[in-house]
Structures are given as C-alpha cells and as structure tokens.
Amino acid sequence: MQRYFLNKENQIQKEDLHHIIKVMRMKTDDQIEICDSVGQCFLVRLNIDSNTVSYETIASLPEPKKRHYITLIQGLGKGDKNEFVIKYATEFGVDEIIFVEMKRSISKMDETTFIKKRERYLKIAEESARLSHRNSVPEITFLPNLKYLKRTFDHAFVAYENDRNTTLLDKIELVETSDKVAFLVGPEGGIDESEMALLKENNFISIGLGTRILQTEVACLYGLSVIDAVIERKSS
Amino acid sequence: MQRYFLNKENQIQKEDLHHIIKVMRMKTDDQIEICDSVGQCFLVRLNIDSNTVSYETIASLPEPKKRHYITLIQGLGKGDKNEFVIKYATEFGVDEIIFVEMKRSISKMDETTFIKKRERYLKIAEESARLSHRNSVPEITFLPNLKYLKRTFDHAFVAYENDRNTTLLDKIELVETSDKVAFLVGPEGGIDESEMALLKENNFISIGLGTRILQTEVACLYGLSVIDAVIERKSS
Structure with a gap:
C-alpha cells in the first residue's frame, strides 16, 4: 500500500499528485494511506478526475504507541x-x-x-x-x-x-x-x-x-x- | 595506523604495495599493522627500498576473543x-x-x-x-x-x-x-x-x-x- 505525507495545510503534495497519477497510474477507487501533519494516518479511497485527486477516508490507521x-x-x-x-x-x-x-x-x-x-x-x-x-x-x-x-x-x-x-x-x-x-x-x-x-x-x-x-x-x-x-x- | 591483509601466501598484496609507497608515501621505519591469512595481526616496521617493501615484526597484536x-x-x-x-x-x-x-x-x-x-x-x-x-x-x-x-x-x-x-x-x-x-x-x-x-x-x-x-x-x-x-x- 502506497503511503503519502500531506503538506502543512493537510493537502496532497504536488509531487505526490504526479506520483499517484503518472507513476503509479492509480485510478478512482484505488486506495492509499495518507499521514497528516501531526502523524495521524488514514486509509483513503481515491477519486481521480483528469489531473485532480480527491479522496474519502475509509478508516483511521492505528496510532503507533508513543515511544521514546x-x-x-x-x-x-x-x-x-x-x-x-x-x-x-x-x-x-x-x-x-x-x-x-x-x-x-x-x-x-x-x-x-x-x-x-x-x-x-x-x-x-x-x-x-x-x-x-x-x-x-x-x-x-x-x-x-x-x-x-x-x-x-x-x-x-x-x-x-x-x-x-x-x-x-x-x-x-x-x-x-x-x-x-x-x-x-x-x-x-x-x-x-x-x-x-x-x-x-x-x-x-x-x-x-x-x-x-x-x-x-x-x-x-x-x-x-x-x-x-x-x-x-x-x-x- | 594503516592495516593491510596479507595474501594466502602471507605476502603483502600488490595493490597494497602501491598503496603503501605511492598513496601513503610511507618511508623506512614507518609502522603498519598486517594481518595474516589466519587472522593473526602484527605491528611491523617497514623497510622500503625503491619499489620493494619488507618489514620486521615489532609485536603480535592481541588476538580478539573468539566470538560467535x-x-x-x-x-x-x-x-x-x-x-x-x-x-x-x-x-x-x-x-x-x-x-x-x-x-x-x-x-x-x-x-x-x-x-x-x-x-x-x-x-x-x-x-x-x-x-x-x-x-x-x-x-x-x-x-x-x-x-x-x-x-x-x-x-x-x-x-x-x-x-x-x-x-x-x-x-x-x-x-x-x-x-x-x-x-x-x-x-x-x-x-x-x-x-x-x-x-x-x-x-x-x-x-x-x-x-x-x-x-x-x-x-x-x-x-x-x-x-x-x-x-x-x-x-x-
């Protein structure tokens, strides 16, 4: 499963858009993991319309135990x-x-x-x-x-x-x-x-x-x- | 201290001769460490005469503890x-x-x-x-x-x-x-x-x-x- 980090405004980064569309050739309904700026990660379903990517959250991924x-x-x-x-x-x-x-x-x-x-x-x-x-x-x-x-x-x-x-x-x-x-x-x-x-x-x-x-x-x-x-x- | 591994015949390897003479520019009486083919290492004093290198052993280096x-x-x-x-x-x-x-x-x-x-x-x-x-x-x-x-x-x-x-x-x-x-x-x-x-x-x-x-x-x-x-x- 591909994982991407959102930018500080919690949006998918420009290079990652390129990676999702052109490199991985993902399609609507494909799933990825995204992590927000405070380290919370989500499983999401993509919605790809030509060069715009939106997504809906399927589930929160478990937060790792707070460690050292x-x-x-x-x-x-x-x-x-x-x-x-x-x-x-x-x-x-x-x-x-x-x-x-x-x-x-x-x-x-x-x-x-x-x-x-x-x-x-x-x-x-x-x-x-x-x-x-x-x-x-x-x-x-x-x-x-x-x-x-x-x-x-x-x-x-x-x-x-x-x-x-x-x-x-x-x-x-x-x-x-x-x-x-x-x-x-x-x-x-x-x-x-x-x-x-x-x-x-x-x-x-x-x-x-x-x-x-x-x-x-x-x-x-x-x-x-x-x-x-x-x-x-x-x-x- | 430079360390070199002898070949299977317990001689200094050709590339190492080059390294000692041309790269490190060592001179007679400089010291190096050499390790023989069974892993015993020695501190030696070099004797360099144009392109030939010989050495005399000063001391055996302590053998590391046999481990896993x-x-x-x-x-x-x-x-x-x-x-x-x-x-x-x-x-x-x-x-x-x-x-x-x-x-x-x-x-x-x-x-x-x-x-x-x-x-x-x-x-x-x-x-x-x-x-x-x-x-x-x-x-x-x-x-x-x-x-x-x-x-x-x-x-x-x-x-x-x-x-x-x-x-x-x-x-x-x-x-x-x-x-x-x-x-x-x-x-x-x-x-x-x-x-x-x-x-x-x-x-x-x-x-x-x-x-x-x-x-x-x-x-x-x-x-x-x-x-x-x-x-x-x-x-x-």
Whole structure:
C-alpha cells in the first residue's frame, strides 16, 4: 500500500499528485494511506478526475504507541554522507537529526547553505519515511558549533571508545519508553578533546559500538538498532 | 595506523604495495599493522627500498576473543545493493555472506557471473575490514537457490514480520558467545511463502526488526547490531 505525507495545510503534495497519477497510474477507487501533519494516518479511497485527486477516508490507521524520542546529533560529514545518514536513520526510527559542524569536520557549512539544502534533505527523509511506513518525517536542523546545543535530554550518549566498565546494552537499558534520548556521532575525523569535554559537562555518556571502528555514516544505525530493540522489549 | 591483509601466501598484496609507497608515501621505519591469512595481526616496521617493501615484526597484536560466527544469508538484490551489503555488513562484524537468488529477486545471477564478480566483492570486503580494524575478511559465496543451503547453525533467524510472542532481544539473548548464527534477509520483493516453509523446516525462527519496514540492504545491520550488543555483554 502506497503511503503519502500531506503538506502543512493537510493537502496532497504536488509531487505526490504526479506520483499517484503518472507513476503509479492509480485510478478512482484505488486506495492509499495518507499521514497528516501531526502523524495521524488514514486509509483513503481515491477519486481521480483528469489531473485532480480527491479522496474519502475509509478508516483511521492505528496510532503507533508513543515511544521514546531520539535526536541524532551528527557531526557534519563530507560528500553525500549527510544524505546517507538522513535516508537510513529515518528508516531506523530517528525523530530528529541535528547536523553540527564539528572541529574535525572536513566539510564546512553555514546557515545559508544549510537552508538551501534543507528542502532536499526533508524530501529524502520523507521518501524514506514513506518506504519504511513511518507516520512522521523527522525534523532536520543545523548548528554551526557544538556549543550552541542548549537542549536537555533524559539520556545523552556519544559514540566514543568503550569505557569497558559497563556495556552498551547496560547503558541503553536505562532508557525508558517515553524518554528523550540524544545520540551523538562525530565526523570522519572523530571528536576533538575540547568537544568531548563540553559533551561531558552536558552529561553525555560515552558508549562504544562494538569492537570494530564504524564509519561515521553508519555508526548511528548501530545505536538506533540497539535502542529500538531495548524499547521494543520494554513496551511489549 | 594503516592495516593491510596479507595474501594466502602471507605476502603483502600488490595493490597494497602501491598503496603503501605511492598513496601513503610511507618511508623506512614507518609502522603498519598486517594481518595474516589466519587472522593473526602484527605491528611491523617497514623497510622500503625503491619499489620493494619488507618489514620486521615489532609485536603480535592481541588476538580478539573468539566470538560467535555470523553467516548472513542475503537474498540477491538489484543494482549495487549487494556491494552495499558487503561493505557495511563487514563493518558490522559479519563472518560470512552467502548471496542467494530467491524467488522474488529482481536481479538474476548464475555461478559464472558470480565467479567473475567475486574478486571485486572480496576487495570491497577487504577494504571495509581494513577500515574497521577487523582481523579477517569475510568469506563470500553464492547459491542459485535456497534449497541448496544444507548447513546447520546453532541459531537461524529470518527477518520477517514479528510474531509478537517474544521480542527480538529475547530471541537474540539465547545466542551464546561461541555459537554459529545464521541471519537471513530476503530480497526487495520479500520472501516467498514456499521459501518461508522451507526455512521453517530448517529451524529458522522469524524475527521482526522493529516496527518499521527496513530496506533489504540495511536490514542485516539492525540484526548484526543487536547480536553484537548482546554478545558484548555476555563476554564482558
């Protein structure tokens, strides 16, 4: 079943109209799922008249259980790594991605460049949310420096060398079903010591992601998987 | 520290000689790590004389604890998805990948095509093993049909809809440190019912990977992460 996200005015988006009519070649009475701007999804029956699409609601789809809220704080990567992170972290259930230019980020970005890229980034997230049957599209923002991160979280983790006192699973099992969780991954060059000091001041706990070295674009997927599996058990 | 894998004759590979001399521009007395064909790694000091490289061993690197052995059985994907799987599953610690042409695989492959591609696949795995500081490169093989899978495993999982009786974490916690584990992921089109029946006959247990639908090329990373986190705790 195809799923589409309505725009902020709760209308089918222009590109999706094209997708429904020209790509999927749907006809009147075909059914799709639509999700509104607050994450409520519906099964609807289409009514297609040349290039206009209207629909009538057949049923509300069950709202997913309210679970933990995960903010990925991702050190800015080079090339298409940021897009890779958006695509797959969305599939793995992230609720929000904050890209941060960190001391060892090879790529640089500023607010103006980010604003230009943001629309494309949100489209990638939306497509990924659609394919993975999520009810909502993650928010994507940018910080030019880690010191501007002024938020508080119930748990804040930073992917760093393992301290070997407790394991990742022990730490992640402290996360409760409705907690706000931050998970920070450094850029290709790693995290500068001054940044680690700042993170520790802000109660970030370092966690190791197994015995291998993971590349920056996939490190978050390890953390998101383990958090998801822990929460799945807690909420079952 | 750069890490290189010796060939089966325990010599530095030709491409690595080029990498050491021309790309990294290393000099006599520079140090690298080398891993032999049985996965033992050494810190060595280089001796470079124009285009020949020899080395003397400074120290044996600690052997990693013998852990579980994970075989990923991956439904053949289209385009560059197979290479994506090799690259990232290697980083996430897989020991062996068996590509299988399944009923709903869109791409087709035969033994001859696979043999042609295998060298390239192993190079991708080796590069990924090098970057993630693994001691060994995973084996990569191909089966033209699932019915030829005649191996036995201590635990065999297939990514499928969640049966909701037990959670993924409960099932994976049954894996012990030295177990042989198989993890099967279907192709884009999913797993045919006849294949699921065959898998169940062969004691494969279906597991759900969270509440979202993961694309075939990243589904294994969810499973590998959770298995790794569970084993990390058991062996700590």
